[in-house]
Amino acid sequence: MSLLIIGSIALDTVENKYGKVNDALGGSAVYASLAASYFCENVSIIGVVGTDFPKEHIELLNCKGIDTNGLEIVNGKTFRWSGKYENMNEAITLQTSLNVFAHFSPKIPNNYKSYEYLFLGNIDPELQIDVLNQMKRPKIVSADTMDYWIEGKNKSLKKLLKMIDILFINEEEIRMLTNESYIFDAAEKVLQFGLKLIIIKQGEYGSVAITKDNLFFAPIFPIKKVIDPTGAGDSFAGGFMGYVASMNKFNYEILKKATIYGAITSSFDVEGFSVEILKNINRKQIEHRYQMLKQYTQFE
Amino acid sequence: MSLLIIGSIALDTVENKYGKVNDALGGSAVYASLAASYFCENVSIIGVVGTDFPKEHIELLNCKGIDTNGLEIVNGKTFRWSGKYENMNEAITLQTSLNVFAHFSPKIPNNYKSYEYLFLGNIDPELQIDVLNQMKRPKIVSADTMDYWIEGKNKSLKKLLKMIDILFINEEEIRMLTNESYIFDAAEKVLQFGLKLIIIKQGEYGSVAITKDNLFFAPIFPIKKVIDPTGAGDSFAGGFMGYVASMNKFNYEILKKATIYGAITSSFDVEGFSVEILKNINRKQIEHRYQMLKQYTQFE
Numbered sequence: 001m002s003l004l005i006i007g008s009i010a011l012d013t014v015e016n017k018y019g020k021v022n023d024a025l026g027g028s029a030v031y032a033s034l035a036a037s038y039f040c041e042n043v044s045i046i047g048v049v050g051t052d053f054p055k056e057h058i059e060l061l062n063c064k065g066i067d068t069n070g071l072e073i074v075n076g077k078t079f080r081w082s083g084k085y086e087n088m089n090e091a092i093t094l095q096t097s098l099n100v101f102a103h104f105s106p107k108i109p110n111n112y113k114s115y116e117y118l119f120l121g122n123i124d125p126e127l128q129i130d131v132l133n134q135m136k137r138p139k140i141v142s143a144d145t146m147d148y149w150i151e152g153k154n155k156s157l158k159k160l161l162k163m164i165d166i167l168f169i170n171e172e173e174i175r176m177l178t179n180e181s182y183i184f185d186a187a188e189k190v191l192q193f194g195l196k197l198i199i200i201k202q203g204e205y206g207s208v209a210i211t212k213d214n215l216f217f218a219p220i221f222p223i224k225k226v227i228d229p230t231g232a233g234d235s236f237a238g239g240f241m242g243y244v245a246s247m248n249k250f251n252y253e254i255l256k257k258a259t260i261y262g263a264i265t266s267s268f269d270v271e272g273f274s275v276e277i278l279k280n281i282n283r284k285q286i287e288h289r290y291q292m293l294k295q296y297t298q299f300e
Numbered sequence: 301m302s303l304l305i306i307g308s309i310a311l312d313t314v315e316n317k318y319g320k321v322n323d324a325l326g327g328s329a330v331y332a333s334l335a336a337s338y339f340c341e342n343v344s345i346i347g348v349v350g351t352d353f354p355k356e357h358i359e360l361l362n363c364k365g366i367d368t369n370g371l372e373i374v375n376g377k378t379f380r381w382s383g384k385y386e387n388m389n390e391a392i393t394l395q396t397s398l399n400v401f402a403h404f405s406p407k408i409p410n411n412y413k414s415y416e417y418l419f420l421g422n423i424d425p426e427l428q429i430d431v432l433n434q435m436k437r438p439k440i441v442s443a444d445t446m447d448y449w450i451e452g453k454n455k456s457l458k459k460l461l462k463m464i465d466i467l468f469i470n471e472e473e474i475r476m477l478t479n480e481s482y483i484f485d486a487a488e489k490v491l492q493f494g495l496k497l498i499i500i501k502q503g504e505y506g507s508v509a510i511t512k513d514n515l516f517f518a519p520i521f522p523i524k525k526v527i528d529p530t531g532a533g534d535s536f537a538g539g540f541m542g543y544v545a546s547m548n549k550f551n552y553e554i555l556k557k558a559t560i561y562g563a564i565t566s567s568f569d570v571e572g573f574s575v576e577i578l579k580n581i582n583r584k585q586i587e588h589r590y591q592m593l594k595q596y597t598q599f600e
Binding site: 184217219260295297 | 506508522525
């Protein structure tokens with residue numbers, strides 16, 4: 001089945017104790033689509049870049065089977081983010097230059113409008129709603145968000161929550177959104193908007209998938225060294241949605257497996273700066289980690 | 301098989317947003333032995349109390365099948381701890397009155413010396429070593445510790461680590477002990493002392509069991525409301541060791557199940573102040589949570 005991903009496409013400058021990259025490929029749509037590409041053959045992205053955006057990045061996406069016909073190239077500079085990590089759990093933003101992203105108004109090409117699966121990466125909830133309104137209602141719509149929108153566009157975000165099936169959110173963010181400190185209480189409140197599933201990301205502690213009647217705890221995949229956490233959440237969501245789209249159904253068993261696949265694509269992402277590891281993996285490596293996580297969590 | 305538990309026996313005064321208890325039954329040996337009693341028929345404790353220690357507390361332990369012949373009753377007051385919780389992840393100690401515990405010098409009765417399983421609750425590592433030296437080497441020896449001993453009795457603690465099989469430790473504590481921030485690196489360092497297993501407790505995020513060649517991730521059991529976290533670590537260790545002693549063997553499958561049982565006895569403990577819930581559960585309730593945790597973690 002087909003998966004449409006909308007989000008930022010960025011050139012990131014990231015620095016931490018392991019090194020620094022300048023204007024490296026990044027952005028939520030990039031991380032998510034690369035992760036999804038290992039599961040789903042038909043992944044398309046919607047986004048905007050400037051004329052300075054290196055052609056090889058588009059070639060990379062295409063080479064992974066990602067359709068970039070919905071990628072607008074407009075006069076000006078590509079969105080840039082620079083940040084540093086003092087510890088690996090929190091990015092400190094040094095500079096954000098929206099550039100062409102400031103006037104991004106996504107237009108969904110006609111041939112994308114009947115896609116069955118949609119991931120709304122972390123952008124202004126008004127844009128997320130606008131995208132969803134342009135589509136024939138997909139089978140499953142998921143969205144990511146962040147503290148900035150919870151504070152600044154709270155009404156729009158709550159409107160969005162009534163329209164989607166799955167929310168990816170950090171534990172601090174869901175606490176902020178609900179004023180509940182216990183994540184299970186927080187999730188219960190958010191589920192009242194009508195969502196099927198909330199996935200609460202807990203950084204190094206893994207994630208919890210919460211539905212109205214059920215739960216699933218997923219650990220992280222324990223890698224040797226976290227080199228750069230940038231894109232961890234997006235590559236999680238991409239792996240999750242790519243797997244769901246490839247199965248073309250959604251139930252408790254599928255969501256469990258999708259959450260584990262999300263944890264795994266995310267684990268590859270954080271093993272290198274930018275997409276340097278994520279772009280070069282294969283399904284066999286993913287399945288190897290899947291079997292290991294099974295061993296690390298299954299008991300009689 | 302027989303499980304010997306040594307640790308504190310206390311009268312705790314605990315206050316948090318849900319209420320307050322005064323001089324309520326507590327202490328590591330109490331929490332651990334109660335949790336263990338649901339798995340293992342032959343649990344004995346070693347500890348000391350003052351003449352003010354209420355008889356009904358001893359009766360409660362005996363009623364759960366816990367042998368208290370190793371409990372010394374000496375002239376003076378019982379060890380008292382008072383603390384409060386502003387959030388449920390961190391106890392703030394208001395007062396510690398060691399009382400009779402200040403001169404505790406555990407003497408192991410002859411009939412305990414050949415017990416096969418030993419849990420050394422969180423006390424001075426010199427006393428933990430002293431207890432172990434009095435025993436015929438048990439099949440499995442586990443120990444708990446805390447930041448106070450890591451800082452103040454570092455040498456003795458390291459000596460102890462060379463003598464035991466299993467260490468229960470918080471993530472902050474293992475970081476402090478090893479100067480490693482990544483828990484898997486920290487565990488690798490501690491395993492070099494010769495231990496079979498390290499269980500890193502991560503509070504609301506569950507725990508990770510780490511051996512030389514393997515791993516196991518255990519979540520918490522998600523309860524409705526955490527009323528009082530006092531004793532969570534001790535009831536975890538007690539459930540774990542009680543299950544191991546009842547199986548009378550130790551391998552990867554047993555350690556997985558023991559970790560889950562530890563998470564479950566701990567979940568009952570935190571549902572009430574002192575031992576009010578932990579003292580009144582049964583194996584059927586434990587098995588119900590076991591099956592639920594299986595559902596919440598198992599995937600195809």
